[in-house]
Amino acid sequence: MEGLLQTALAASWPVKHYLMDSGPHDHVPLLSAEDFDGVLVQLTLRSLLSMVAENGDGDLFHLRADVDWSDLRERAGQQLQNQVQRILAALPDGLPVFFLGFLEPMPRINGLLGRNRQNSLYALIRHLNDALEEALAVQHRAFYLELNDLRLHYGDSTAYDGYVTHFTHGGMRSSRQGDLIHLGILEKVQAALQILRGDQQVKLIITDLDNTLWKGVLAELDEIIPLEVTEGWPLGYAEALLACKARGILLAICSKNEDISTRENFAKVWGSRLRLEDFCAVHISWQPKSQAIAQILAETNLLPEYVLFIDDNPLEIAEVSHAYPQMRTLSGDPEQWRHLLLYAVETQVAHVSAESARRTELVQAKKQRDAAAENMDRAAWLESLQLTLQVETVTDGRHPRYARALELLNKTNQFNTTGRRWSDAELQNWLAAGGVLLAVSTQDRFAPHGLIALALLQSNAIMQMVLSCRVFGLGIETALLAEAVRQIQAGGHDEFLGHFSATGRNDACRDFWPEQGLVWDAEQSLWRGSVAPEWPTWIRP
Secondary structure: OHHHHHHHHHOOOOOOOOOOOOOOOOOOOOOOHHHOOOEEEOOOHHHHHHOOOHHHOOOOHHHOOOOOHHHHHHHHHHHHHHHHHHHHHHOOOOOOEEEEOOOOOOOOOOOOOOOOOOOOHHHHHHHHHHHHHHHHHOOOOEEEEOOHHHHHHHOOOOOEHHHOOOHHHOOEOOOHHHHHHHHHHHHHHHHHHHHHHOOOOOOEEEEOOEOOOEOOOHHHOOOOOHHHHHOOHHHHHHHHHHHHHHOOOEEEEEEEOOHHHHHHHHHHHHOOOOOHHHOOEEEEEOOOHHHHHHHHHHHHOOOHHHEEEEOOOHHHHHHHHHHOOOOEEEOOOHHHHHHHHHHOHHHOOOOOOHHHHOHHHHHHHHHHHHHHHOOOOHHHHHHHOOEEEEEEEEOOOOOOOHHHHHHHHHHOOOEEOOOOOOOHHHHHHHHHOOOEEEEEEEEOOOOEEEEEEEEEEEOOEEEEEEEOHHHOOOOHHHHHHHHHHHHHHHOOOOOEEEOOOOOOOOHHHOOHHHHOOOEEEOOOOEEEEOOOOOOOOOEEO
């Protein structure tokens, strides 16, 4: 950690360093969440092992013939978990905490022909890294940061001190490689903080097909051999697309081709590896791509600035960019696309909620809902949805819906009455000061939609309301307001207040308060109301 500190100071990073041992009674520094963006923790491997190894030997125990590796793994994992819990309990809620993984020794500790992957120090430390990641996975504010991938990237022959001293020291030497690894750690922390803030996150990737998702133009081939057109960078690109989908990013296709034959060729080329069902929208036609993308945006209810369009043809990129200058695009060398999709800050998330994991399914359910609306009047359509709604009250960060609520609060743009973004620390402090968060989950006959709306209450004020764009037009915002007013009135208030701030992207809720009967107070710059709206008859509580 000393070398990391020196690298940070040399690069003018605003850091403060606290040296502590990893023992069960060592003091954890008292910090204020307002003073820091995050905390980086590097546990001392040697200290941890000395607490579980025979006779307190945390250095050379692994070379003894009588080591009970199974028992050692279990006790070391439990001790590690205890240390993590102790450190997190001492740090303020809402402050992101990043734990660095342990440096893993070279796999050949037991010699070229020895058993290195089982019952060895190498295997034990790999297990501890797995245990550390697992322990942190259930914490919404703590995260595991991999260190060993940086060693692979930069090399460690002059950096890892296990080449010259005992393995359990697990440190880095001062060297060019060491400096690069330390800088890589700092860049990871910076990227992680950006991910937590949700800076310019990509919510939808629209991809071309020919020379993009496969090599060549399939319609011009006499014979399509799947291996020839997908092996290499196309398969890597497809893998990256599916990785993004697993993170909750929507995928769509926009291609200039004959629709039916292209769909048949897609199935022939990709088989079960990649399916059209993996895409929330598929537009294959000869219309200008900007027009097809307009339809995709309407189907997904997304703003263009949250979309990434990928096409090998610079003319198509130019045409779409002219229509949507806010939209991000990617072209050029296709071998570079995979890396950007996998590792760019804009395509990563801190947590994958149940709602995020099912986002493609939920958009497809919205399309089914919209299609059903075309064949009946609005009242009959709403009644046919069999819409149910559940309201949960969140008062602290331990609530199981808190993480998803924070995600929705910071990702919602169109129906967001103030547009405010909250850090974990800010929201937890607000709740601790008496704020209440109402979280709404819904389900209709097409799909369960999960948590899709929020209201933030403070005394008699509705500080902020947000609603997912997937459920616009169903009256859910009215039901949420009715419940919010009920709770405000139950607290002894006759009047309730609503806040609105124009962001340039939240026109969808600009007229929400007056439509619900509230009156503008110009002096206080807020909306006032005293009568709760009627609960929508088609929504079952």
